[in-house]
Every structure is written in C-alpha cells, then in structure tokens.
Amino acid sequence: MNEYLNPTELAKPSGFSHAVVAAPGRTVYLAGQTAMDADGAIVHPGDVVEQFRRCLANLLTALAAAGGGPEHVVSIRIYLTDVGEYRRRAREIGAVWKQLMGTVYPAAAGIGVAGLWDDDAMVEVEGVAVVPGTGNDGASSRAA
Template identity: 55%
Template sequence: MTTERIDPPALSPATGFSHAVVATGSRLVFLAGQTALDRDGAVLGDTLPEQFERALGNLLTALRAAGGTPADLARVTVYATDVAAYRAHAPELGRVWRCLAGRDYPAMAVVQVVRLWDEAATVELDGFAVLP
C-alpha cells in the first residue's frame, strides 16, 4: 500500500492529523469502535489519557490482527464525551499517538457524544485502513 498525505497550504496547519490521505492498495480494513475495554469487558483507566491509550492500543491490536500497521490507517474518528477535556489533554494524547502509532497521521475527526456504549468509557476510536 502507498499513502500520500495532503495538507493544502490554503487550509489551517494540520497538527496531529492529515487533511486528506490518498491510499492505494488492494485490501480495506474497517475497524470497529474501540474503547478502553480489557479482554474481560471492563473499562480500564480513570483519566481521558489513560482511556485514550488503551482504546488506541485496542484499535491497533485489531489492525495488526488483520495484517496492518499504524501507517496503513487512512481514517480515524475519535468520539469523546467531553471535547473540552480532549482539547485540554491534546498534547498528552498526541504523545500517546506518536508512541503507539508514529507520525504518519490519518485523516481524523473528533466528535463529542452524549455517552458511549460502555457508560464508564470517555473515548472511542474507529477507522479504516488500506493494506497492500
């Protein structure tokens, strides 16, 4: 797979995401929403950064099981129960992202939701990847 990340100069600078990702490959992987659940179904982490790290780790575990890598991610949507808290923790969340997924950012969006399926969850990530 090849990806081309496009950040037009006419748009605001992309920090921690890409404005567009052109992906070519032969296999699409659609990743279900992942929260901070452990294998027993319990939400781990008391803070947003702790839950984000676990949710991203879960998303990447599913991606790797399908044969992909973080660089194959074309799109990720983050659902947060408190966007103000997400923005306040953005530098720390960025460090978590870079540690787990690297610096090849997919196209991303953050959406505030009233609540998630698991009431204790504060963040959920889903997305899709393009694999060779």
C-alpha cells in the same frame, strides 16, 4: 505507500491530514474501540489519556489481526464524552499518539458525544486502513 495531502489553502493541520490517498490493497474497516480490556471491563475510569491509549492500542490490535500496522491507517474518528478535557490534555494525548502511531497522521475527526455504550467509557476510536496485499493472509477470525 499512502499519500498525505495538506493543501496550503486550508489551515495547517495538527495531528491529522486533510486528505489521504490510499495505496492499493485491502480495505480494513475497524470497529469502534473503547478502553475495554479482554474481560470486557473499561480500564482507567475518569482518565481520558489512559482511555485514549487503550482505545488506540485496541484498534491497532484489531488492525494487526488483518496484517496491518499504524502506517496503514488512512482515516480515524475519535468520539469523546468530554471534549474540553481532551483539549486540556492534548499534549499528553499527542505523546500517546506518537508512541503508538509514530508520525502517521491519517484523515481524522474528533466528535463530541453525549455518551458511549459503556457509561465509564470517555473515548471511542474507529478507523479505516488499507493493508497491502490481496486475499486472505491467514489471520485468525472469531465470529461475533
């Protein structure tokens, strides 16, 4: 089980942990995921909440292929083209987080960027997870 650390000397975190001590297991590095569907199109152009939902769902789909779930995420980075809009819709985004991640709050960073690879993308999410077990769990893979 991962250990989430939030020292009292630091400001109380909201939606993240200051540090995570990962349990033994396989480290899974999760590539940045945008709100792209299986056909490669960005869904919900202009809607940061729905794009965040799809990004996080895509990230969790990649993690599931490695045998992991939300509880195994230890670090996450959220890249945003409009930090102000993300802040304005923070309650809705928080509800999406709870729906998909539950009460798992990994170490996190929100980073404002000038743009993402796809012009319609407003959000990109990448992360690191530690999945219990060793070796190949039989998950399928596909070369890039």
